[in-house]
Amino acid sequence: MNAPDHQMAATPKIAMRDVKKAFAGKVVLDGINLTVAPGESLVIIGGSGTGKSVTLKCVLGLIKPDSGSVQVDGREVTKLSGRDRDEMMAKFGMLFQGAALFDSLRVWQNVAFGLIQGRKMDVDQAHEIAIKKLAQVGLDARVGDLFPAELSGGMQKRVALARAIAANPEIIFFDEPTTGLDPIMADVINDLIVDCVKDLGATALSITHDMASARKIADHVAMIHEGRIIWYGKVSELDHSGNEYVDQFIYGRADGPITKAASFKNL
Amino acid sequence: MNNKTPLLTGSFLLDMCESVGHSINKTLQSIGVLSIFVAKSLMHVFSPPWYPRLILKQFIDIGYYSLPVVGMTAIFTGMVLALQSYTGFTRFNAESAIAGVVALSVTRELAPVLAGLMVAGRIGASIAAEIGTMRVTEQIDALTTLSVNPYKYLIVPRIIAGTVMLPVLVLIADIIGIYGGYIVSIFSLGFSEGSYLKQTWDILEVNDVVSGLVKASMFGFIVTIMGCYHGFNSGRGAQGVGAATTYAVVSASILILISNFILTKVFFS
Numbered sequence: 422m423n424a425p426d427h428q429m430a431a432t433p434k435i436a437m438r439d440v441k442k443a444f445a446g447k448v449v450l451d452g453i454n455l456t457v458a459p460g461e462s463l464v465i466i467g468g469s470g471t472g473k474s475v476t477l478k479c480v481l482g483l484i485k486p487d488s489g490s491v492q493v494d495g496r497e498v499t500k501l502s503g504r505d506r507d508e509m510m511a512k513f514g515m516l517f518q519g520a521a522l523f524d525s526l527r528v529w530q531n532v533a534f535g536l537i538q539g540r541k542m543d544v545d546q547a548h549e550i551a552i553k554k555l556a557q558v559g560l561d562a563r564v565g566d567l568f569p570a571e572l573s574g575g576m577q578k579r580v581a582l583a584r585a586i587a588a589n590p591e592i593i594f595f596d597e598p599t600t601g602l603d604p605i606m607a608d609v610i611n612d613l614i615v616d617c618v619k620d621l622g623a624t625a626l627s628i629t630h631d632m633a634s635a636r637k638i639a640d641h642v643a644m645i646h647e648g649r650i651i652w653y654g655k656v657s658e659l660d661h662s663g664n665e666y667v668d669q670f671i672y673g674r675a676d677g678p679i680t681k682a683a684s685f686k687n688l
Numbered sequence: 689m690n691n692k693t694p695l696l697t698g699s700f701l702l703d704m705c706e707s708v709g710h711s712i713n714k715t716l717q718s719i720g721v722l723s724i725f726v727a728k729s730l731m732h733v734f735s736p737p738w739y740p741r742l743i744l745k746q747f748i749d750i751g752y753y754s755l756p757v758v759g760m761t762a763i764f765t766g767m768v769l770a771l772q773s774y775t776g777f778t779r780f781n782a783e784s785a786i787a788g789v790v791a792l793s794v795t796r797e798l799a800p801v802l803a804g805l806m807v808a809g810r811i812g813a814s815i816a817a818e819i820g821t822m823r824v825t826e827q828i829d830a831l832t833t834l835s836v837n838p839y840k841y842l843i844v845p846r847i848i849a850g851t852v853m854l855p856v857l858v859l860i861a862d863i864i865g866i867y868g869g870y871i872v873s874i875f876s877l878g879f880s881e882g883s884y885l886k887q888t889w890d891i892l893e894v895n896d897v898v899s900g901l902v903k904a905s906m907f908g909f910i911v912t913i914m915g916c917y918h919g920f921n922s923g924r925g926a927q928g929v930g931a932a933t934t935y936a937v938v939s940a941s942i943l944i945l946i947s948n949f950i951l952t953k954v955f956f957s
Binding site: 478481482483507510511513514515517518519521522523524534535538539540584588594 | 826829830832834835841
């Protein structure tokens, strides 16, 4: 595929073109097209089961798309393997929905994990960085010696955020960062995300169905429905998008084009 | 309404063919997926980087902590074997063969197979549950995003530890099992210590023990790889992990019994 001329000027950080993926015959992604510019924060919104997570995992390389192209820094990532893939992974940080902390390791070991195991950093140095990153997300050094199971959900999310930013990634992925948190803690996490991304000058790609979170952390918003991007625009345009699907979603109405086919009301 | 009956019969037959074809398809597919998994795991076993600390931890988990279970199994098996063969052999005045029967059965068959099955229950289940939970809670994906290969980090240490530690366990089980037979023979059946040990020593050949240890190594590989495979491909939620654990134990047990037959055929025919 030839890159169009206007993209030669500034290579997008992430570019997905016509990405398709089906699981056991069920189409999940039906031709996703997305670009994220360097330093930009894109939030993908959409209902459950519309393909948000799969989109994210295709960029990360955790899921291989059936067809289409995914480029990071202009480099095709769908066909990478071995050391090239490791190199690409080093650019990424990821905050998982359920935090996905390693429960057999202490908090600081979790944060330092990528530094010690992935980058072979000296343990003392990694420990120091881990404590620094924990402080950045508002946790003091004593928390570092606890196990993840001893923490509340909000604290686990913070630790996971610290782990995601520990290796100073160029691109950070957030998978429903505020799900399962109370509104105040959700806002704290949102603030931390904004600060951390700004601090690192990183590019951010998030998925969420929490509109408060999306408004806070997004520069651009893309709405996904039935495996396709049906709306893309600046976060400021969200309220007058002129798109019925977007309107139904952001106002959380049971009636509308999204639920027309499913007609949940008749269930 | 009238033409509905033949249509129904036809669709019933079609349904049946479809479900048979579907299950054959699925079986072949899972054999393929398993083969790729085994090949990939083996490739990672023989290529750096390794994680020595994790391997050591698995040595302790799989080897040391399985000792009580395997030891208990061995000693009672040896004891029962002596008792049973005594009741049988007295009918032919062949009591003197008891020592040999105990030694050969334990080293060739019972120690490796029973230890393999016990370890399948103990280790196979815990591997599947642990890795399955990591899959479900996205910890395996997290490993990947932190530039750590989950095969190397999770699977390789377990496979190495299983393959190396099971022969060690079985060697200990051999000694304990023979000792169990010895206890029963001396204290319950009235044999003399010297002659029992001499008979054991006379009949036992290096080959008997070594074949058992080779089997054990194979069984250790089977148990750990099945635990890892089912955990790694675990379904969603608690139910998925539960099913993965069951599959891991059942498939490992059956594969142990099948490969035991094949290995015995190779060694002794």
